[in-house]
Amino acid sequence: MRSRVWPLMRFLIKGSVAGGVVYLVYDQQLLGPSDKSQAALQKAEEVVPQAMYQFSQYVCEQTGLKIPQLPAPPKFNFHIHESWNSGVIAVMSALSAAPSKACEYTKEGWEYLKERVK
Numbered sequence: 001m002r003s004r005v006w007p008l009m010r011f012l013i014k015g016s017v018a019g020g021v022v023y024l025v026y027d028q029q030l031l032g033p034s035d036k037s038q039a040a041l042q043k044a045e046e047v048v049p050q051a052m053y054q055f056s057q058y059v060c061e062q063t064g065l066k067i068p069q070l071p072a073p074p075k076f077n078f079h080i081h082e083s084w085n086s087g088v089i090a091v092m093s094a095l096s097a098a099p100s101k102a103c104e105y106t107k108e109g110w111e112y113l114k115e116r117v118k
Contacts, residue, residue: 031092049073 029036049072056067 045073 025031028040030040059065060067
């Protein structure tokens with residue numbers, strides 16, 4: 001029984017993480033204009049170091065371990081708009097058109113089958 005449960009749990013955990021990432025990307029509108037992506041990156045640069053510090057302090061209090069101070073994260077001065085890959089844009093446009101194309105191909109398939117059955 002245990003051997004069957006573990007793969008299912010792994011699948012559910014991975015699916016939950018992937019679903020959370022998709023929701024976060026949609027909620028923050030990261031696939032939209034580069035201005036919003038740049039703002040989200042700046043927000044992450046401000047929030048993540050503080051959250052990591054708070055989490056490390058919590059772990060130290062709970063476990064009694066002493067975690068050394070981490071060096072400051074490097075600063076990146078680049079604009080996403082300048083470094084955005086045209087391949088990513090093409091893939092995202094294909095993914096956004098996929099539902100309508102699937103519906104279109106399904107209709108064509110049904111019409112083809114109706115003609116063949118007659």
